Amino acid sequence: MxxxxxxxxxxxxxxxxxxxxxxxxxxxxxxxxxxxxxxxxxxxxxxxxxxxxxxxxxxxxxxxxxxxxxxxxxxxxxxxxxxxxxxxxxxxxxxxxxxxxxxxxxxxxxxxxxxxxxxxxxxxxxxxxxxxxxxxxxxxxxxxxxxxxxxxxxxxxxxxxxxxxxxxxxxxxxxxxxxxxxxxxxxxxxxxxxxxxxxxxxxxxxxxxxxxxxxxxxxxxxxxxxxxxxxxxxxxxxxxxxxxxxxxxxxxxxxxxxxxxxxxxxxxxxxxxxVTSAVGLRTVRGTLEQLAALPATDDWLRVYVRETPRAGLREEVQDLLPRALEVRVDPEMLPTADARNRAAQRAGRSPRELFGDYLDSVGHGDDGVRELFDELMEEASS
The missing domain is CATH 3.60.21.10 (Metallo-dependent phosphatases)
Known part of the structure; x- marks a missing residue:
């Protein structure tokens, strides 16, 4: 049978x-x-x-x-x-x-x-x-x-x-x-x-x-x-x-x-x-320049981007690769555990300063994110 x-x-x-x-x-x-x-x-x-x-x-x-x-x-x-x-x-x-x-x-x-x-x-x-x-x-x-x-x-x-x-x-x-x-x-x-x-x-x-x-x-x-x-x-x-x-x-x-x-x-x-009918799944890695050079594909993509974390990075990647469903910063671009564990003293410091220290500790020292934080703080305080 x-x-x-x-x-x-x-x-x-x-x-x-x-x-x-x-x-x-x-x-x-x-x-x-x-x-x-x-x-x-x-x-x-x-x-x-x-x-x-x-x-x-x-x-x-x-x-x-x-x-x-x-x-x-x-x-x-x-x-x-x-x-x-x-x-x-x-x-x-x-x-x-x-x-x-x-x-x-x-x-x-x-x-x-x-x-x-x-x-x-x-x-x-x-x-x-x-x-x-x-x-x-x-x-x-x-x-x-x-x-x-x-x-x-x-x-x-x-x-x-x-x-x-x-x-x-x-x-x-x-x-x-x-x-x-x-x-x-x-x-x-x-x-x-x-x-x-x-x-x-x-x-x-x-x-x-x-x-x-x-x-x-x-x-x-x-x-x-x-x-x-x-x-x-x-x-x-x-x-x-x-x-x-x-x-x-x-x-x-x-x-x-x-x-x-x-x-x-x-x-x-x-x-x-x-069975070949499903869309392929593929992981790609690279800088924005390297990702821009990739050939067009119908596959769904998981992207590890080799760039310093910053506001809007995900959107930049998806502009280059519209099939990107998941965008992550390559782990090699993130700070080491020792760098992340260096906590700043909190006494007498403003929320903006503390948030800035946090961004620096995770390698995300982007002025755009700080400006968004300031807007949220102002809105929450008013």
Missing amino acids: KILHTSDWHVGKVLKGRSRTDEHIAVLAQVVAIAREESPDLVIVAGDLYDTAAPTPDATRLVTRALSALRGTGAAVVAIGGNHDNGAALDALRPWADAAGITLRGSVRDSAAEHVLTGTTEGGERWRLVALPFLSQRYAVRAVEMYELSAAEAVQTYADHMGRLFAKLTEDFDEAGVVNLITAHLTVVGARTGGGERDAHTVMGYAVPASVFPTGTHYVALGHLHRAQQVLGPCHIRYSGSPLAIDFGEEENAPSVAVVTVGAGQAARVRDVP
């Missing part, structure tokens, strides 16, 4: 105040086009469909249309909730999803049967999929245990809990002639982060060893880490990565979806199919 594995769409993402809706429309259209070309039997979306737990109506419309279009290719479609998603809100969409022929699992439920899905391809190949949405540590470990255990013991308890959960859900993976699959949204020990994931849910407290997946599993389709990669383990474990770089920390990633060919008697073979 053939599987298209994607995850971490993060629809609704705003980058430095810039909406990425147009990029998401293009990216998801390309994912659907890949599905039409590849004709998979099953599409798995392994969590983080949205960037926020309170998506806008436009974001919801885009996700539901993308899922419907994927179903329209003839593939079975299964999507699970990630840590950025609102599991309850996704579950509220299940009546729509059921009517559309889409399987949606937003949050973990008490019944194991809710998370063990079965199907048969047009070619007659049977498959079984364990679909486990993101499960936070506070729900995976009883509060009384968290209060009584050390941090290391709590981590182990979470990993043990996840191991027991997967063991329960995969009890039937020894059945012959069935392709056994798992999809989950979590961090596996040994995997590399993509540079932009939030630390709160990627630290070791949320990581599990690859050994939680049984050897009888033919393919594990993971979401959560945005870098496409295979993880060493007892079976074929893979992150598809995000189909677009979510922020500047991920500019070196190669966005893609995974196309997997696997059978009950055939090891999984994976091809990463590039």
Whole structure:
């Protein structure tokens, strides 16, 4: 059978105040086009469909249309909730999803049967999929245990809990002639982060060893880490990565979806199919003169400017580079810690003098900023 594995769409993402809706429309259209070309039997979306737990109506419309279009290719479609998603809100969409022929699992439920899905391809190949949405540590470990255990013991308890959960859900993976699959949204020990994931849910407290997946599993389709990669383990474990770089920390990633060919008697073979529709993210450095000499680009830019800090510097950079979303002074241009720590005596000194000392200490001794401060002081005093 053939599987298209994607995850971490993060629809609704705003980058430095810039909406990425147009990029998401293009990216998801390309994912659907890949599905039409590849004709998979099953599409798995392994969590983080949205960037926020309170998506806008436009974001919801885009996700539901993308899922419907994927179903329209003839593939079975299964999507699970990630840590950025609102599991309850996704579950509220299940009546729509059921009517559309889409399987949606937003949050973990008490019944194991809710998370063990079965199907048969047009070619007659049977498959079984364990679909486990993101499960936070506070729900995976009883509060009384968290209060009584050390941090290391709590981590182990979470990993043990996840191991027991997967063991329960995969009890039937020894059945012959069935392709056994798992999809989950979590961090596996040994995997590399993509540079932009939030630390709160990627630290070791949320990581599990690859050994939680049984050897009888033919393919594990993971979401959560945005870098496409295979993880060493007892079976074929893979992150598809995000189909677009979510922020500047991920500019070196190669966005893609995974196309997997696997059978009950055939090891999984994976091809990463590039997704090229999103606008690139790029970091540039230089003086104003050097930045002015850069060729025009359609990429979104993060700029480290090698100039002394002064009022209006950001605007000068954006005049030169209209695609600059983030402008920072190069850290090498900032004063050392010793210079910043030389505090002036405050007794008997005016606010203007103290503010001037502060500007000098951070290398921002610009007369324009002092004049603005004077205007604010005069306005506040009058």
